[in-house]
Amino acid sequence: MDNIRLAGLQEEKRTFFQVGKVQIGRDFLIIAGPCSVESEEQTLEIAHAVKEGGADMIRGGAFKPRTSPYNFQGLGLKGLKILEKAKEQTGLPVVSEVLDTRDVSWMCEYVDILQIGTRNMQNFSLLKEVGKTNTPVLLKRGMYSTISEWLNCAEYILNEGNSRVILCERGIRTFENYTRNTLDLSAVAALEELTHLPVIVDPAHATGKSSLILAMSLAAVAAGADGLILEVHNHPEAALSDKDQALTPEQFCQLTRKVRALRAFMEDLN
Ligand code: PEP
Ligand code: MN
Numbered sequence: 285m286d287n288i289r290l291a292g293l294q295e296e297k298r299t300f301f302q303v304g305k306v307q308i309g310r311d312f313l314i315i316a317g318p319c320s321v322e323s324e325e326q327t328l329e330i331a332h333a334v335k336e337g338g339a340d341m342i343r344g345g346a347f348k349p350r351t352s353p354y355n356f357q358g359l360g361l362k363g364l365k366i367l368e369k370a371k372e373q374t375g376l377p378v379v380s381e382v383l384d385t386r387d388v389s390w391m392c393e394y395v396d397i398l399q400i401g402t403r404n405m406q407n408f409s410l411l412k413e414v415g416k417t418n419t420p421v422l423l424k425r426g427m428y429s430t431i432s433e434w435l436n437c438a439e440y441i442l443n444e445g446n447s448r449v450i451l452c453e454r455g456i457r458t459f460e461n462y463t464r465n466t467l468d469l470s471a472v473a474a475l476e477e478l479t480h481l482p483v484i485v486d487p488a489h490a491t492g493k494s495s496l497i498l499a500m501s502l503a504a505v506a507a508g509a510d511g512l513i514l515e516v517h518n519h520p521e522a523a524l525s526d527k528d529q530a531l532t533p534e535q536f537c538q539l540t541r542k543v544r545a546l547r548a549f550m551e552d553l554n
Contacts, residue, residue, distance in 0.1 A: 292479060321366050338541070412440060425452065473508060484509055485512055486513045516530060
C-alpha cells in the first residue's frame with residue numbers, strides 16, 4: 285500500500301502499549317460504557333456495573349457528534365468531570381471522543397484515550413492535533429472510508445510523533461439497511477497483514493441492534509481482533525443516544541464471559 289510508511293507492518297513487529305492494567309495489542313481489551321454521559325448517577329452506576337462485568341476501561345461521550353443539531357449534544361466539561369469521578373471510583377481508564385482541535389490539549393487531562401469518531405476520521409487538523417499529544421488515540425474507521433484511507437489517517441497521527449494508535453472497525457455504509465452499518469470483519473484480518481497497530485471492533489455502531497452484538501463480538505474475536513468497544517446502559521430504553529444498541533449490564537456480563545472464553549480457546553490453538 286502506497287505511502288503507509290509508519291503504520292505499515294515491518295518484519296512482523298507489532299505495536300503494544302500499556303494503558304491501565306492492559307497491554308493493548310497483546311491482552312484482549314474490553315471497553316464499555318454508555319454512548320453518552322447523561323448524568324453522574326447514570327454514568328457511575330454503569331461504570332460500576334461494567335467493571336463488575338469484566339470491562340478493562342470505561343467509555344462515554346461528553347461531546348456527541350449527532351446527525352441533528354436538535355439532538356442531545358453531550359454534557360461537555362461536566363461530562364468529563366463525571367468520567368473522572370467514575371475512574372476514581374472504579375480505577376478503570378477512560379475513553380472519550382474529541383470533536384474539536386480546540387479541545388484536544390485540555391481533554392488530555394481528563395481522558396486516558398482520545399477517541400476520533402467515524403465522522404472525523406479524515407479531519408486532518410484534528411488528527412495532527414491528537415498526534416502532538418502523548419495520549420493514546422482510538423481511531424474509528426470512517427463510515428465511507430477504505431482501509432487505505434483509514435491507514436493514511438493513522439499515518440497522520442504517527443507522523444506527528446504519537447505512536448500509540450488503536451484502529452477501530454465500526455461498520456461501513458452499504459446498501460443494506462436492516463443493520464445500521466455493515467461490520468467489515470475482513471478489514472480486521474486484512475489489517476493484520478497491513479499494519480502493526482492494534483485493531484479493535486465496535487459491534488454496537490456496526491449493527492445498531494443489541495440482539496446482534498454477541499454474535500458479532502464472538503466473530504470479531506475469531507477474526508483476530510485485539511479488543512471490543514461496547515455500549516452498556518442501566519436503562520437502555522431511556523438512553524439519550526443509541527438506545528437500540530445498548531446492552532444491559534446483565535447482557536454485558538454474559539458477553540464478556542463468552543468472549544474471554546473464546547479468546548482463551550483461540551490462544552490455545554496457536
Ligand atoms: C460513539 O462511539 O458513540 C460514536 C459516535 O461512534 P462512531 O463515531 O463510530 O459513530
Ligand atoms: Mn454511540
